[in-house]
Amino acid sequence: MELQLSYFLIPVLALLFCFFLHAHRKKGKTKGLPPGPWKLPFIGNMWCLVGSAPHRALRDLAREYRPLMHLQLGEVSAVIVSTPQMAKEFMKTHDLAVADRQQVLAVKIILYDCEDIAFSRYGNYWRQMRKICTLELLTAKKVQSFHAIREEEVCHLIESIQSSVGSPINLTEKIFALLNVVSCRVTVGRRCKHQDILIQQIKLTALLAGGFDIADLFPSYKYLHFLTGLRPKLLKIHHKVDQILDDIIREHRENIEIRKKENIGETEEDLVDVLLRLQASAGLEFPITSNHIKAITMDMLSAGTETSSRTIEWAMVEMIRNPGVLEKAQAEIRRVLKGKKIVHEVDIQDLSYLKLVIKETLRLHPPFPLLLPRQCREECEIEGFRIPVNTKVYINAWAIGRDPDYWNDAESFIPERFENTSLDFTGNSLEYIPFGAGRRACAGTSLGIANVELPLVQLLYHFNWKLPSGIKPEHLDMTETLGATAGRKENLLVIATSNS
Numbered sequence: 001m002e003l004q005l006s007y008f009l010i011p012v013l014a015l016l017f018c019f020f021l022h023a024h025r026k027k028g029k030t031k032g033l034p035p036g037p038w039k040l041p042f043i044g045n046m047w048c049l050v051g052s053a054p055h056r057a058l059r060d061l062a063r064e065y066r067p068l069m070h071l072q073l074g075e076v077s078a079v080i081v082s083t084p085q086m087a088k089e090f091m092k093t094h095d096l097a098v099a100d101r102q103q104v105l106a107v108k109i110i111l112y113d114c115e116d117i118a119f120s121r122y123g124n125y126w127r128q129m130r131k132i133c134t135l136e137l138l139t140a141k142k143v144q145s146f147h148a149i150r151e152e153e154v155c156h157l158i159e160s161i162q163s164s165v166g167s168p169i170n171l172t173e174k175i176f177a178l179l180n181v182v183s184c185r186v187t188v189g190r191r192c193k194h195q196d197i198l199i200q201q202i203k204l205t206a207l208l209a210g211g212f213d214i215a216d217l218f219p220s221y222k223y224l225h226f227l228t229g230l231r232p233k234l235l236k237i238h239h240k241v242d243q244i245l246d247d248i249i250r251e252h253r254e255n256i257e258i259r260k261k262e263n264i265g266e267t268e269e270d271l272v273d274v275l276l277r278l279q280a281s282a283g284l285e286f287p288i289t290s291n292h293i294k295a296i297t298m299d300m301l302s303a304g305t306e307t308s309s310r311t312i313e314w315a316m317v318e319m320i321r322n323p324g325v326l327e328k329a330q331a332e333i334r335r336v337l338k339g340k341k342i343v344h345e346v347d348i349q350d351l352s353y354l355k356l357v358i359k360e361t362l363r364l365h366p367p368f369p370l371l372l373p374r375q376c377r378e379e380c381e382i383e384g385f386r387i388p389v390n391t392k393v394y395i396n397a398w399a400i401g402r403d404p405d406y407w408n409d410a411e412s413f414i415p416e417r418f419e420n421t422s423l424d425f426t427g428n429s430l431e432y433i434p435f436g437a438g439r440r441a442c443a444g445t446s447l448g449i450a451n452v453e454l455p456l457v458q459l460l461y462h463f464n465w466k467l468p469s470g471i472k473p474e475h476l477d478m479t480e481t482l483g484a485t486a487g488r489k490e491n492l493l494v495i496a497t498s499n500s
């Protein structure tokens with residue numbers, strides 16, 4: 001009899017336990033953190049990110065937990081936004097509450113304790129510097145004033161490709177080097193000495209700024225920073241770059257003095273000149289220090305090089321995979337340029353199909369697939385979920401750009417889909433946010449697009465493109481690099497043939 005009772009009692013107790021557990025979880029759903037996968041002790045959800053690029057792993061998880069998912073990544077509490085409506089909540093409605101940036105070890109070291117613009121905390125300093133971007137550094141006029149630099153450097157690229165017509169070239173490296181030189185000339189007025197060291201630092205920033213390094217997921221375990229070798233490696237390269245930046249600033253100051261002494265009138269200012277002029281002027285709420293100038297210089301060099309070069313490369317890859325698009329883009333360019341030997345930016349203003357190609361490239365391949373991660377400044381409630389202070393916020397722009405609920409045939413490269421739409425780069429429509437949205441949206445959109453357009457036009461105008469023998473377009477590997485930016489893992493090897 002006792003035995004029979006326990007047979008009866010055990011299932012009832014188990015049922016009651018399940019009921020309470022379920023009720024508790026439901027309660028958590030409406031008042032607590034957003035839902036998410038099972039968390040293991042200590043590492044939490046880190047296991048969810050093993051094996052593929054974070055934006056892909058997060059999109060796959062979001063199939064179950066969208067629109068908003070919570071992950072515990074080691075010591076870091078993070079939410080992942082995966083739909084346009086939810087992105088609107090975070091980047092428009094509650095933009096101010098999530099306007100901080102996550103400050104990870106690499107950017108703290110490389111960017112002078114985040115004294116730049118992209119990673120600085122939201123506050124008066126950031127507001128001042130953002131205003132300087134809008135009114136001085138990255139205005140349409142300023143971007144336009146650099147057209148001769150872009151034209152000259154793209155000419156060099158075309159000449160170098162002409163000398164290798166018929167043989168395979170590494171287009172990835174050529175485009176990256178081009179954009180790095182253009183960014184150096186725009187920012188510091190000349191090609192940078194020690195370009196290799198700068199490129200090394202830019203690549204490290206791109207790799208680590210997303211905050212998925214083990215040292216960033218366990219920030220209180222300081223010894224991890226040394227154990228993994230990351231901190232010493234970062235400090236070593238930062239030390240070298242710091243000396244390069246010191247030299248650049250010293251040279252600029254000397255040149256300013258010479259110009260004053262010799263009464264040389266106004267010359268075209270590079271971005272460091274602008275910052276030094278503002279530093280010397282009274283009237284800034286936050287005086288600009290040399291560290292600020294160095295950190296912002298690194299922002300401009302990294303943003304100018306990495307994002308635009310990745311975009312050009314993806315555009316070329318997608319067009320090679322979609323020969324119909326390539327032909328259409330080339331036909332438009334060749335019709336408009338009508339056999340011109342030298343191409344200027346004014347000649348390419350009306351290339352409407354090319355603009356669609358760039359938009360479509362940025363939809364499928366936003367250079368920052370998770371944007372630049374943000375951080376909650378104050379607790380907020382979004383769609384009934386509690387988002388505590390300091391929660392990291394990842395907006396999966398890559399997943400949003402491929403969401404089949406918003407995009408027909410979402411995985412295909414179809415530039416025409418942007419025809420007759422109002423979708424642009426401003427972040428006003430949250431289903432298309434390659435430049436982010438809200439207060440912390442990209443400050444360099446016009447420069448970024450100018451950096452992409454001219455090289456792409458010229459590559460398509462002067463040459464026809466094919467893959468080395470044995471490689472079929474449909475077999476091109478589309479795997480992305482890991483890190484804050486998503487480039488193509490494999491370098492793009494292609495053969496240019498002359499268009500004449």
Ligand code: HEM
Nearest residue numbers: 118300303304307372435436437440441442443444447448
């Ligand atoms: C194709 C080119 C580019 C793309 C796709 C791009 C994309 C982005 C994205 C996604 C963000 C973060 C937005 C957010 O969190 O909502 C960002 C921020 C930023 N970008 Fe760009 N970017 C590009 C080019 C540039 C260039 C050329 C510059 C300047 C030289 C630049 C300067 C910045 C700065 C300063 C920020 C930080 C803004 C802030 O935190 O207030 N970007 N960019």
